[in-house]
Amino acid sequence: MKHIDDFRDPATARALVERIRRDAGDAPVRLMEVCGTHTVAIARGGIRPLLSGAVTMLSGPGCPVCVTPDGYIDAAIALGRERGVLLASFGDMLRVPGTSSSLEKEKGTGLEVRVVYSPLDAVTLAAATQGREVVFLGVGFETTAPAIGGAIKTASVLGVRNFSVLSSVRTIPEAMGVLASDPDVRIEGFLCPAHVSVIIGTDAYRPVSQRYGIPCVVAGFEPLDILMGISMLLRQKKEGVARVENEYSRVATSTGNRVAQDLIRDVFVPCDTGWRGIGIIPGSGLRIAGAYAAFDAEKKFDVPVVFAREKTACRCGDVLKGKILPADCPLFGKACVPEEPYGPCMVSSEGSCAAYYKYGAV
The missing domain is CATH 3.40.50.11750 (HypD, alpha/beta domain 1)
Structure with missing residues (x-):
C-alpha cells in the first residue's frame, strides 16, 4: 500500500x-x-x-500528559511562583491538575507561562530573554526525549545559561x-x-x-x-x-533510530519515577545526566518533584491501567467533561476519557 x-x-x-x-x-x-x-x-x-x-x-x-503526577505540576507552579521563572510548555500541559491548582488557573492570576511548539522554541525564548530564567516543562516518552535532549545540548553549545528543563520523561x-x-x-x-x-x-x-x-x-x-x-x-x-x-514496517525497524538513542543516552540516565495512577516504576524515567546538571531545573532551583498517590474521586489511574473503561468512572461526562476536566485523561487530546467522550466509544 x-x-x-x-x-x-x-x-x-x-x-x-x-x-x-x-x-x-x-x-x-x-x-x-x-x-x-x-x-x-x-x-x-x-x-x-x-x-x-x-x-x-x-x-x-x-x-504522557495523563501519567504526569500531581507533584510535577506542583513543582512547576512553585518554580513560577517562588522562584520567578518564566515557564515554557506544550499547550496540553496547562490544564493538567496538580494537588490544588493547574498552570492554566495560575496563569489566570499572573503566573507567566508561554506555550511553545518545540523544546528549541524554549531555548530561543531564553536567549531572547536575558536576565530571566526560562524553564521548559519536558514531558514525554522516548519520542520526545531526543528533541528535549537536543534542546539541552543546543543551549549548552550556545551558552544559553538561563535555560533549563524540568524533566518528566518516561519509557514505555x-x-x-x-x-x-x-x-x-x-x-x-x-x-x-x-x-x-x-x-x-x-x-x-x-x-x-x-x-x-x-x-x-x-x-x-x-x-x-x-x-x-x-x-x-x-x-x-x-x-x-x-x-x-x-505491522508498521514502513517506518519502524527492529533496532530503531540509533542517532536518537545515542542522544538520549548522552543527555539522560535512567531513574525510578512515578506514574499517575500506577505508582513508582523502577527504571522507567529519564533524568538529566550529571554532565548537563546546569540545565536540570530540579537541581538548579532545588525544587523537587514529589510523588504521592492521588486522593480523588477521579479514576484516571484505573483507566490508564486498563482496569476500567472511562464510562465506568462516576465523574465521566458529569463532573468531568472536556470544558471542565477533573482528571488528566479528559485534558489531553490523546487521553482515553477525552476520546471516549468525543467519539462516543463504548
Whole structure:
C-alpha cells in the first residue's frame, strides 16, 4: 500500500474484521493499545463496536500528559511562583491538575507561562530573554526525549545559561512490564506504540513478550494498520506463541533510530519515577545526566518533584491501567467533561476519557 486511502479501504477492513472474529474464539480477547494516539484512532474509526464480543480493547498509559503526577505540576507552579521563572510548555500541559491548582488557573492570576511548539522554541525564548530564567516543562516518552535532549545540548553549545528543563520523561517498555504482571488487568496482547517504536525499535519489547508470554505487535495509526495489528495478535494467540511482530514496517525497524538513542543516552540516565495512577516504576524515567546538571531545573532551583498517590474521586489511574473503561468512572461526562476536566485523561487530546467522550466509544 502506497497511499493513505489504501489504509482506509472498506472492503479490506470488512475482511479483517471477519478474520478477527473468526480467530477470537468464544470469549472476548483482552488486548491493550498502549499509545494514546491509538486510543484516539480506534475511537474515531469506530473500531471497538466493530469488534464487540470478539475483542475487548483496553486503553493503556501511553498518554504522557495523563501519567504526569500531581507533584510535577506542583513543582512547576512553585518554580513560577517562588522562584520567578518564566515557564515554557506544550499547550496540553496547562490544564493538567496538580494537588490544588493547574498552570492554566495560575496563569489566570499572573503566573507567566508561554506555550511553545518545540523544546528549541524554549531555548530561543531564553536567549531572547536575558536576565530571566526560562524553564521548559519536558514531558514525554522516548519520542520526545531526543528533541528535549537536543534542546539541552543546543543551549549548552550556545551558552544559553538561563535555560533549563524540568524533566518528566518516561519509557514505555517498563510500564508495559508492570501492566503485564498485574493479574487484575489480564492483558492477552499488546498493540505497541508506533511513534515510540520508531525511536527505540521493535526489539525493545522482546523482554516483555518473552518474560510474560504476551504477544506484541507494533502497528500504525490508520484503520487497516490497527485491524491488521489486532489480527496479528489474535493469530499469535491462536498459535500459542508470544513474539514481537512489526505491522508498521514502513517506518519502524527492529533496532530503531540509533542517532536518537545515542542522544538520549548522552543527555539522560535512567531513574525510578512515578506514574499517575500506577505508582513508582523502577527504571522507567529519564533524568538529566550529571554532565548537563546546569540545565536540570530540579537541581538548579532545588525544587523537587514529589510523588504521592492521588486522593480523588477521579479514576484516571484505573483507566490508564486498563482496569476500567472511562464510562465506568462516576465523574465521566458529569463532573468531568472536556470544558471542565477533573482528571488528566479528559485534558489531553490523546487521553482515553477525552476520546471516549468525543467519539462516543463504548
